[in-house]
Amino acid sequence: MLNLFNQKELMTTFSMKEQSEITEELHNNGVKYRVKTVSRMGAERGKVGSYGLDEKGAYQYIIFVKKNEYEKAQFYLKNLLS
DSSP states (O other): OOOTTSEEEEEEESOHHHHHHHHHHHHHTTOOEEEEEEESSOTHHHHHOOTTOOOTTSEEEEEEEEGGGHHHHHHHHHHHHO
């Protein structure tokens, strides 16, 4: 289980597709991970809606892995992105 004290940030992306590919690769290789999703649209979206807004880059995905699996995760990430 990942908690605040035994996790390390692997990477940050604004692409849902890239986040999905990375987490699938980690899952397939037995690396435990956690994804923190941050909305960058703010509270204004609730007042005026999101019609016409570009959804690309609206969310930030921060991928964390266990500290003791960080190097293993970097290896799989490097192979995936190269």
